[in-house]
Amino acid sequence: MTLYIAREASKLWRKVFMETSVELQLLLEKWKLLLAGLVFQYIHGLATRGVHYLHQPGPTLQDLGFMILPELGKERGYISESVFTVIFLSFVLWTFHPFIYHSKRFYTVLLWRRVLAFLVACQVLRIITFFSTQLPGPNYHCREGSELARLPRPDSVVEVLLINFPRGIVYGCGDLIFSSHMIFTLVFVRTYQKYGSKRFVKLLAWLLAIIQSLLIIASRKHYTVDVVVAWYTVNLVVFFVDNRLPEMPDRTGGSPPLLPLSVKEKDSRAKEENHKLLNGNSGENADWRQRPQVNGKHAEDGNHVHSEATLNGTRR
Structure with missing residues (x-):
C-alpha cells in the first residue's frame, strides 16, 4: 500500500x-x-x-x-x-x-x-x-x-x-x-x-x-x-x-502538442509517455496498436490484409 x-x-x-x-x-x-x-x-x-x-x-x-x-x-x-x-x-x-x-x-x-x-x-x-x-x-x-x-x-x-x-x-x-x-x-x-x-x-x-x-x-x-x-x-x-481571437488548441483529441518535442524526447519512450500524459491523451495511440499478421508478415492496412487473404485463397 x-x-x-x-x-x-x-x-x-x-x-x-x-x-x-x-x-x-x-x-x-x-x-x-x-x-x-x-x-x-x-x-x-x-x-x-x-x-x-x-x-x-x-x-x-x-x-x-x-x-x-x-x-x-x-x-x-x-x-x-x-x-x-x-x-x-x-x-x-x-x-x-x-x-x-x-x-x-x-x-x-x-x-x-x-x-x-x-x-x-x-x-x-x-x-x-x-x-x-x-x-x-x-x-x-x-x-x-x-x-x-x-x-x-x-x-x-x-x-x-x-x-x-x-x-x-x-x-x-x-x-x-x-x-x-x-x-x-x-x-x-x-x-x-x-x-x-x-x-x-x-x-x-x-x-x-x-x-x-x-x-x-x-x-x-x-x-x-x-x-x-x-x-x-x-x-x-x-x-x-x-x-x-484564434481558437485555442484542443488537448483531448490527440492533436499535435503546442510546444514541439526535442530530438531526444522523440527517441525516448519514457519522454513520449510523459508528453502524452501532459497533453491529456491518456489512451493509446492508434499507430501503436499491434498490426495483424498474414503469413508471418505485418499487414499495413485493411486493404493489404484483404489482398493477402485473396492471394492465399487463390493459391489454394
Whole structure:
C-alpha cells in the first residue's frame, strides 16, 4: 500500500512538474498581453475610485427589482459577496486543474489570456457608461446622510492612485451601469460553458449566475438596469471577442502538442509517455496498436490484409 501511494505521488509530481515547465514557456511568450490585462484591472479600479469623487447622493430611483425583492440590508449584505467569492475562487481553481488531472482541454496561460481579453473589453464599456451619467447609489452607504456617500477632495495624487484597496472598492459609489460583479460572473460561466466538461457544473454555474443577479439587486448594490444591461452586454462582447481571437488548441483529441518535442524526447519512450500524459491523451495511440499478421508478415492496412487473404485463397 505504501509503495502504491509513493508511486502515485511520484506520477502526480511528475505531471505537475511537466505541466509547469510547459506553462512557464507559454508565459514567457504571452506575458505581455497577460500583464496588460492585469494592469487594466488596476486601471478599472482607479476609474471606479475616480467616479466616487463625482458621486452625488440623492433619492433612490424607482426600480422594479426593488419593488419585488426585499432589501437584505447591512446585516445580510454579505450573502451576495459570499456567492460571488465562491464563483470566483471555483473558477480560478478550475483553470489550474490541467496541472493535476489527465483530461486536459486547454493550457492555463492561454485560457487566462482569453479571459482577460473578455474582461478588459467589458470593463472599457463599463467605464464609459458610468462616467457618462452618474446615478445616485442605491446601497446603504451611498445614500444621503452617509459619510461614505461623498469622498472628500484628495490631498494628493498618491491618495487617488492608491484607491484605498480593498475598502475603496467595496464601499464605492457611482460606478453603477453596468455591474462589475456580473461581468466577472458571466465571463467565468461562459468560459466554463465552452471549455468545461461537466454538464451538471455548467447548469449549476448558470443557476448561480441567476442567483447572483437577484442577490445584487436585493442587496441594493446596483439597480436592476445595471444587472439587465450586464446580461446582454457581456454575452454579446464575449461572443464577438471570442470569434475574433484564434481558437485555442484542443488537448483531448490527440492533436499535435503546442510546444514541439526535442530530438531526444522523440527517441525516448519514457519522454513520449510523459508528453502524452501532459497533453491529456491518456489512451493509446492508434499507430501503436499491434498490426495483424498474414503469413508471418505485418499487414499495413485493411486493404493489404484483404489482398493477402485473396492471394492465399487463390493459391489454394
